[in-house]
Amino acid sequence: MQLDDCAKDALWPILVETVHSLIMFPSHKAYAREVILTEKPETTAADLAARLKISVGEALVALYELHMEATASVTGEANVPEKTQA
Secondary structure, three states: OOHHHHHOOOOHHHHHHHHHOOOOHHHHHHHHHHHHHHHOOOOOHHHHHHHHOOOHHHHHHHHHHHHHHHHHHHHOOOOOOOOOOO
16 A cells, blocks of 8 residues: 555545544654664554554554655655644
């Protein structure tokens, strides 16, 4: 499953809003960025979910946002995902 395909789904904004409401999401995302993806850059959402004991949905959002951040830093664009307003 490609991350870009997930983001095109009509339910994607609902998943993102739900994941952003999770208290541990920022920590999980940071750990994925700093530890897991540095060790194994090709980590899938299923692998990340299993390793952190989180839902696949949370893993998808984290990987998508980290991918967008990495793309933005390479291209120099401000293409980082916006936080969903509560």
